[in-house]
Amino acid sequence: MALSPVVVVVVLMLAFRWGGSRAGAVGWFAAILAAVLFFSAGFDLLAVAQVKAVLLSLDVLFIIWTALLLFNIAQEAGAIRMIGRALPALTGDRVMQSLLIGWLMVSFLQGMGGFGVPVAVCAPLLVGLGFSPVQAVAMASIGHGWAVSFGSLATSFQTLIAVTGLPGEALAPMAALLLGIACLPSGLLVALIGNGWKGVRRAFFPVLLIGSVMGIVQYLLAVNGMWTLGATGAGIVGLAVGFGLARLPAYQAQDVKSPRSEAAQTNEGKSLWLSLLAYGLLVVLAFVVNLIQPVDAFISRVSVTLNFPAVSTAYGWVTEAGPGRVINLFGHPGAILLYTCVISYIIYRRVGYIEKGSLKRILGRVVKSGVNSSLGILAMVGVASIMLHSGMTTLLAQGLSVSFSRGLYPAVAPFIGALGAFITGSNNNSNVLFALLQEQAAQIMNLDVMLILGAQTAGGALGSVLAPAKVIVGCSTVGLAGEEGAVMRKLLVYGLVTVGSVALAALLIHHLF
Amino acid sequence: MAECVKEHMKPALRLVLLALQILLPFGLFFAMRAGVQALAVVIFVLLGVSMLVLVWLG
Numbered sequence: 001m002a003l004s005p006v007v008v009v010v011v012l013m014l015a016f017r018w019g020g021s022r023a024g025a026v027g028w029f030a031a032i033l034a035a036v037l038f039f040s041a042g043f044d045l046l047a048v049a050q051v052k053a054v055l056l057s058l059d060v061l062f063i064i065w066t067a068l069l070l071f072n073i074a075q076e077a078g079a080i081r082m083i084g085r086a087l088p089a090l091t092g093d094r095v096m097q098s099l100l101i102g103w104l105m106v107s108f109l110q111g112m113g114g115f116g117v118p119v120a121v122c123a124p125l126l127v128g129l130g131f132s133p134v135q136a137v138a139m140a141s142i143g144h145g146w147a148v149s150f151g152s153l154a155t156s157f158q159t160l161i162a163v164t165g166l167p168g169e170a171l172a173p174m175a176a177l178l179l180g181i182a183c184l185p186s187g188l189l190v191a192l193i194g195n196g197w198k199g200v201r202r203a204f205f206p207v208l209l210i211g212s213v214m215g216i217v218q219y220l221l222a223v224n225g226m227w228t229l230g231a232t233g234a235g236i237v238g239l240a241v242g243f244g245l246a247r248l249p250a251y252q253a254q255d256v257k258s259p260r261s262e263a264a265q266t267n268e269g270k271s272l273w274l275s276l277l278a279y280g281l282l283v284v285l286a287f288v289v290n291l292i293q294p295v296d297a298f299i300s301r302v303s304v305t306l307n308f309p310a311v312s313t314a315y316g317w318v319t320e321a322g323p324g325r326v327i328n329l330f331g332h333p334g335a336i337l338l339y340t341c342v343i344s345y346i347i348y349r350r351v352g353y354i355e356k357g358s359l360k361r362i363l364g365r366v367v368k369s370g371v372n373s374s375l376g377i378l379a380m381v382g383v384a385s386i387m388l389h390s391g392m393t394t395l396l397a398q399g400l401s402v403s404f405s406r407g408l409y410p411a412v413a414p415f416i417g418a419l420g421a422f423i424t425g426s427n428n429n430s431n432v433l434f435a436l437l438q439e440q441a442a443q444i445m446n447l448d449v450m451l452i453l454g455a456q457t458a459g460g461a462l463g464s465v466l467a468p469a470k471v472i473v474g475c476s477t478v479g480l481a482g483e484e485g486a487v488m489r490k491l492l493v494y495g496l497v498t499v500g501s502v503a504l505a506a507l508l509i510h511h512l513f
Numbered sequence: 514m515a516e517c518v519k520e521h522m523k524p525a526l527r528l529v530l531l532a533l534q535i536l537l538p539f540g541l542f543f544a545m546r547a548g549v550q551a552l553a554v555v556i557f558v559l560l561g562v563s564m565l566v567l568v569w570l571g
Contacts, residue, residue, distance in 0.1 A: 375531055
């Protein structure tokens with residue numbers, strides 16, 4: 001019964017092709033029924049779970065709405081069209097184009113911000129390059145899963161440290177190793193989704209080279225205490241190597257005649273670099289806010305949260321009293337996106353890239369894409385919160401952990417992490433839910449605790465990109481709102497490969513070392 | 514009639530549902546904190562109705 005809300009949502013989305021908001025609403029009723037009838041949850045528990053869910057959703061919606069606004073401002077200024085024209089001039093090779101945007105740029109953005117921004121930004125760029133909307137969302141999602149744990153300034157990894165009480169220096173090597181390994185299949189899958197098996201063959205060498213470099217850079221940063229910059233550093237180096245490779249004659253398609261600068265200059269009299277200003281500004285602001293301590297401290301002064309009482313089920317499952325999600329109003333990634341939007345809009349208006357009166361059109365598009373996704377996220381997070389507060393989520397994890405032998409458990413651990421992220425929509429929440437349980441399971445079975453926790457966070461990272469809440473975000477930016485089921489079907493298969501690669505690696509490490 | 518409303522009012526209804534699903538839980542929180550249990554139950558029922566409308570809208 002603990003699994004029933006998840007089964008309801010997944011079946012409705014995959015088999016009946018329902019959209020995320022509709023399936024999430026039915027899943028919400030299923031979660032309430034299961035919580036009341038089988039887990040003895042009372043009204044207070046359901047109410048607290050729902051209010052916490054809305055607080056958590058607002059944290060995510062702040063980013064989604066501002067990311068949509070930034071994208072629509074950039075689109076109005078012609079940036080998306082121009083990237084679509086300029087990239088084929090950098091390299092006419094479709095495989096390299098898909099890797100540059102669907103694997104490298106998306107991973108770099110995950111390092112900088114995360115929270116759904118990478119897919120929201122890169123999926124439309126891929127559509128602009130001629131990939132189908134379903135391919136675009138699938139590529140951008142799968143492409144950045146490996147960068148989630150050490151992305152967003154390593155918030156998920158910090159949570160792992162906080163929950164387990166173990167030092168980051170001890171946890172980092174195994175987590176970085178497993179995620180580095182997952183980087184390679186992620187790149188190959190992006191090539192497969194965009195270009196088929198022929199694309200995989202063509203992508204093999206670049207993926208091997210760039211993936212190894214990114215995995216090593218992330219590993220070195222993480223094990224040397226700089227895990228907050230793990231995915232960002234890896235993404236920057238990966239992009240640099242990727243651009244270098246794209247310039248090689250072997251990756252220049254034959255039909256490309258014009259040099260890069262020509263393509264950049266033949267776009268409606270606009271400069272490519274000025275059109276890209278919005279994204280450059282986002283990178284600069286994110287660095288300034290996250291890495292310059294006094295700036296971070298100054299804008300992080302105002303935060304909003306609610307304090308909740310302890311609640312329990314009649315069966316004795318207790319959720320302690322405490323604050324819900326703390327929203328840092330001015331230092332929030334959504335706020336940084338908003339500053340970028342305002343500054344970019346003013347500059348684009350001044351240089352004439354955006355016409356007078358276009359703000360209404362931009363806002364109209366933002367509302368159209370944002371409302372459906374927001375409804376889906378509210379419902380899905382509500383399901384996750386009710387499951388968590390009624391003890392369903394922990395019961396699921398316990399059931400999984402006692403069902404497997406010691407020899408097999410290292411391969412199961414990433415799937416538990418992935419399940420947690422799939423249900424809750426975040427690597428961070430998966431670590432909150434399951435890290436302690438995985439640590440205890442490892443100790444009981446006399447397994448390497450660092451290996452199991454590394455597998456937990458790696459599985460959580462790769463599973464988070466498959467979560468309905470994240471898929472809805474990606475779909476909303478490419479006109480696929482309401483068709484999330486089709487994307488999820490594709491994603492689940494590829495997700496099994498990436499999580500499976502971590503499972504295999506963990507199993508080999510357990511048996512060989 | 515219902516189908517007609519559904520077709521023509523869908524975007525506006527979604528916007529209303531979004532506002533309700535964000536605001537109602539806060540009302541629920543403050544009703545519980547004030548100890549007005551009956552109001553909290555009414556708000557939770559309204560939240561359920563908004564979810565049902567969402568399923569109906571598709």
